[in-house]
Amino acid sequence: MLGDMGFSENLRQICALRGIDQGTLAEKVNVSKSSMSRIWNGNQEPKIKLAYEMAKILEVPLDRLVSEEGVESQGYFEHLTEEEMQLLRIVRRLGLQEAFKRLLMIGGTAPTGSVGDPEGRDEGGGETRPASRTV
Secondary structure (H helix, E strand, O other), rough: OOOOOHHHHHHHHHHHHOOHHHHHHHHHHHHOHHHHHHHHHOOOOHHHHHHHHHHHHOOOOOHHHHOOOHHHHOOOOOOOOHHHHHHHHHHHHHHHHHHHHHHHHOOOOOOOOOOOOOOEEEEOOOOOOOOOOOO
């Protein structure tokens, strides 16, 4: 039996570090999104072959995923600075997509239409994109 307490948490942490969401991982290991969701949330344990495939995709030893000690206690983050650890905690709290969205907003490179002047003007008042027109 795989680690009851650790697998899904380890999986989520390692995926966050690799920038892989559960949908992408599901595609790469060829399982349905609903099956991956159950594994991701700790409601189901993968068979050992699937766990091995996930470890290969994530480029980690299988024991990193199945250890009940958790990823942090395995020395996996020893090389990270305090700022990087803080960023990791934020990503865990918000989720990868929300954290990424907020980082883009801070950096001023938010996806079109999500942040900034709704009229499409730059700071100088000039147009940066054509105004939309209803036809």
